[in-house]
Amino acid sequence: MLDQEYLNWPIYGLTKEIKGKVLTARLREMTAFHIEHCAEYASLLMAYSVDTGTIVSLEDVPFFPVRLFKSYSLRSVPQSEIIKELTSSGTTSQQVSRIYLDRYTAAAQTKALVRIVQSFLGKQRLPMLIIDHPGVVKDRLSFSARGAGILGLANFGRDHTYALHDESMSLDLDGIRNFLARHKQERILLFGFTFMVWKYLVQALEQAGEKIQIPDAFLMHSGGWKKLQDEAVDNTTFKKRLMDATGTPSVHNFYGMVEQVGSVFMECEHGYLHAPAFADILVRDAKTWQLCDIEQPGVIQVLSALPASYPGHSLLTEDIGIVHGEDNCPCGRLGKYFSILGRLPRAELRGCSDTHAADVINQANTLL
Amino acid sequence: MTLPYSPVFDNSPALEDLIRLPTLIPFGETVVSFIETFSTRLLASSGARRFPELASLAFWMRHSSLARLRKHMLTDNRIFVARGTAFHVAPANVDTIFVYSWFISLLCGNRNIVRVSSKPSPQSLLIFELIAELFSQDEFSAIRERSLVVRYGHDSLVNDLFSRYCDIRVIWGGDESIREIRKSPLSATACEMTFANKYSFAVFDTISFLNADDEQIKSWADGFYNDSFWFAQMACSSPRLVLWLGEDKPHIITAQERFWRFLEDRLSLAVTGFDLTDYVNKRVAVDSLALQSKVSIIQASTNDLVRVWLDKPALYSELHCGAGLFFESSINELDELLPLLSRQIQTVIYAGMPREQMQNFLSTRQVAGIDRVVPVGKALDFDYIWDGYDMPKLLLREISLW
Numbered sequence: 001m002l003d004q005e006y007l008n009w010p011i012y013g014l015t016k017e018i019k020g021k022v023l024t025a026r027l028r029e030m031t032a033f034h035i036e037h038c039a040e041y042a043s044l045l046m047a048y049s050v051d052t053g054t055i056v057s058l059e060d061v062p063f064f065p066v067r068l069f070k071s072y073s074l075r076s077v078p079q080s081e082i083i084k085e086l087t088s089s090g091t092t093s094q095q096v097s098r099i100y101l102d103r104y105t106a107a108a109q110t111k112a113l114v115r116i117v118q119s120f121l122g123k124q125r126l127p128m129l130i131i132d133h134p135g136v137v138k139d140r141l142s143f144s145a146r147g148a149g150i151l152g153l154a155n156f157g158r159d160h161t162y163a164l165h166d167e168s169m170s171l172d173l174d175g176i177r178n179f180l181a182r183h184k185q186e187r188i189l190l191f192g193f194t195f196m197v198w199k200y201l202v203q204a205l206e207q208a209g210e211k212i213q214i215p216d217a218f219l220m221h222s223g224g225w226k227k228l229q230d231e232a233v234d235n236t237t238f239k240k241r242l243m244d245a246t247g248t249p250s251v252h253n254f255y256g257m258v259e260q261v262g263s264v265f266m267e268c269e270h271g272y273l274h275a276p277a278f279a280d281i282l283v284r285d286a287k288t289w290q291l292c293d294i295e296q297p298g299v300i301q302v303l304s305a306l307p308a309s310y311p312g313h314s315l316l317t318e319d320i321g322i323v324h325g326e327d328n329c330p331c332g333r334l335g336k337y338f339s340i341l342g343r344l345p346r347a348e349l350r351g352c353s354d355t356h357a358a359d360v361i362n363q364a365n366t367l368l
Numbered sequence: 369m370t371l372p373y374s375p376v377f378d379n380s381p382a383l384e385d386l387i388r389l390p391t392l393i394p395f396g397e398t399v400v401s402f403i404e405t406f407s408t409r410l411l412a413s414s415g416a417r418r419f420p421e422l423a424s425l426a427f428w429m430r431h432s433s434l435a436r437l438r439k440h441m442l443t444d445n446r447i448f449v450a451r452g453t454a455f456h457v458a459p460a461n462v463d464t465i466f467v468y469s470w471f472i473s474l475l476c477g478n479r480n481i482v483r484v485s486s487k488p489s490p491q492s493l494l495i496f497e498l499i500a501e502l503f504s505q506d507e508f509s510a511i512r513e514r515s516l517v518v519r520y521g522h523d524s525l526v527n528d529l530f531s532r533y534c535d536i537r538v539i540w541g542g543d544e545s546i547r548e549i550r551k552s553p554l555s556a557t558a559c560e561m562t563f564a565n566k567y568s569f570a571v572f573d574t575i576s577f578l579n580a581d582d583e584q585i586k587s588w589a590d591g592f593y594n595d596s597f598w599f600a601q602m603a604c605s606s607p608r609l610v611l612w613l614g615e616d617k618p619h620i621i622t623a624q625e626r627f628w629r630f631l632e633d634r635l636s637l638a639v640t641g642f643d644l645t646d647y648v649n650k651r652v653a654v655d656s657l658a659l660q661s662k663v664s665i666i667q668a669s670t671n672d673l674v675r676v677w678l679d680k681p682a683l684y685s686e687l688h689c690g691a692g693l694f695f696e697s698s699i700n701e702l703d704e705l706l707p708l709l710s711r712q713i714q715t716v717i718y719a720g721m722p723r724e725q726m727q728n729f730l731s732t733r734q735v736a737g738i739d740r741v742v743p744v745g746k747a748l749d750f751d752y753i754w755d756g757y758d759m760p761k762l763l764l765r766e767i768s769l770w
Contacts, residue, residue, distance in 0.1 A: 040659040286647035287671050
């Protein structure tokens with residue numbers, strides 16, 4: 001059985017040299033483990049004549065297209081040990097990823113997410129304002145991935161208050177002001193999906209000609225930028241308009257996916273996404289699969305020490321990104337720091353809306 | 369009144385006017401002159417240099433090809449007249465097909481309604497531009513009045529309308545659009561040609577590839593490049609599988625190495641135009657196959673070329689998404705093709721074997737598929753006999769005189 005020693009690695013404190021050694025060793029061990037326990041994965045690696053003995057650096061770890069989890073049920077543990085099945089989307093019209101978790105992997109995901117989020121928030125549970133409406137977690141019929149995500153991150157907060165009234169998505173300004181009055185002088189946790197924060201908080205306040213003041217807030221948001229990009233809103237614009245409307249300077253996007261729950265990539269104070277110690281990203285040139293240089297865009301590969309019950313430790317995503325550097329981000333965190341530029345255009349021939357948003361939303365499922 | 373479809377050309381005829389006009393004489397002077405002028409101008413255009421498929425379109429229409437077609441169509445002592453109105457539905461994957469379909473029908477004297485893709489490619493825009501010029505000349509007004517080239521979305525009412533008035537319907541696939549358009553009834557006297565989704569493969573003789581000199585291999589590789597990399601390997605005639613005819617495994621390996629090295633050389637001079645998504649889609653297709661069956665994947669110096677060796681010949685047509693992906697396998701003799709054949713197989717591309725060997729195989733076996741067998745380099749050459757149909761024969765009507 002694979003150990004969980006990696007959870008004790010300093011979360012943003014491994015230098016490139018040490019991380020290269022310990023994470024490569026872990027991923028080499030996982031590759032061998034999945035070859036032994038997942039026949040389909042073994043068949044794939046055989047087709048590429050992979051010899052795990054030759055894996056000496058992170059880029060040698062063979063990658064696996066994340067889309068394949070939509071067509072194949074892949075696991076590396078007996079069915080009897082599966083305690084949870086994650087799916088990427090609640091809708092039935094599209095193919096969804098199916099990820100099988102055993103007790104070991106599910107626990108690792110929870111611990112990993114706690115370690116990452118707490119390194120930003122501290123161990124105290126903060127008063128939490130959720131940029132959504134309570135219906136998403138109350139109405140069992142429309143109980144969505146969005147609701148699941150909110151409940152998952154709710155573990156990091158207290159006095160959970162919803163900023164929107166109901167399905168009308170109208171802003172509950174009185175409710176927000178009462179919440180803020182209850183928690184004067186306290187640090188506040190704000191959470192919502194990127195598009196919801198933009199449309200129903202920032203734009204709603206602007207249109208109403210209202211402002212709120214939450215200067216000591218920590219906003220975590222995720223869910224993809226596609227809709228904002230369609231409106232030509234980038235991260236800088238997002239933050240500036242949010243600052244104007246709410247006085248919140250501390251805004252942190254995070255990047256992750258249902259196929260690698262737990263090892264999320266958080267945005268630092270300088271606007272860069274960061275790889276935690278037990279995960280990493282590589283950016284590849286699609287024409288050759290060679291690694292791209294720093295600041296050269298390519299297809300993102302995500303590596304994670306967590307997935308033991310399914311072969312998801314090294315995935316070729318459908319996202320395009322760019323690495324800015326390693327161990328030298330002005331925020332002081334060690335490890336790679338990077339940005340996501342967008343999704344592969346027309347990735348799947350069949351109609352694809354923003355399923356990615358749903359993928360990310362789902363990542364907190366394991367905390368439930 | 370707004371039309372439910374958008375004509376591509378100014379001064380397009382109204383449907384009710386078009387169907388009332390008499391048909392033209394097959395191979396009439398105006399039509400031949402129209403097509404020859406188009407061919408000349410297309411060849412002289414910048415597009416013909418940029419897009420090789422436009423050059424071959426122009427080439428196909430030159431004087432000698434038209435003379436050959438005329439000879440095929442019209443036989444002395446037999447009477448052929450135009451069928452009437454032809455309704456063509458062009459495919460989305462190959463930009464030039466609508467011109468072949470339309471012009472053969474035009475040569476037969478028919479009135480034509482041509483539905484083209486609503487997302488025009490640079491190639492088709494260039495073609496439209498040239499035709500618009502010709503349509504502005506008085507001498508071609510007889511053709512303009514009998515041509516309605518249109519765009520419209522998935523609108524079954526428009527399909528119904530054109531289907532009701534046509535005497536022959538020509539549907540270029542895929543299977544989905546054939547199913548969709550067939551929901552619209554034809555008149556009782558009308559007939560139909562459908563070009564379904566089809567797949568193609570190549571057969572190479574191993575020993576010939578061992579013995580051939582470099583120049584010969586290079587010429588095969590260049591031909592194969594054109595066969596497979598035009599239209600991003602998404603045409604029905606694009607080969608997706610290469611079968612090595614031979615028994616000796618080391619021989620096959622040597623032949624493969626020689627051939628693919630030359631193909632890579634050719635590729636290195638080319639701009640394939642594949643993008644990130646093509647490469648990722650191709651990787652997903654290959655890995656999906658490798659998850660479920662025993663294969664071995666050979667990566668070339670770039671992902672423009674990916675080869676997958678299969679223990680047994682197969683097409684995996686539902687997985688294949690083009691962009692330079694080749695399955696490979698070997699057969700000891702041509703008879704081993706038989707299990708692979710179905711009505712979905714269109715073109716067999718061959719190299720290193722005499723034509724007689726193919727002829728002997730095809731005429732002595734009851735083959736379940738295969739519409740055409742061509743030497744390497746000719747896969748995309750359009751012919752008026754396509755998918756088993758003799759197109760002009762169906763676009764004409766014969767009057768038997770006793």
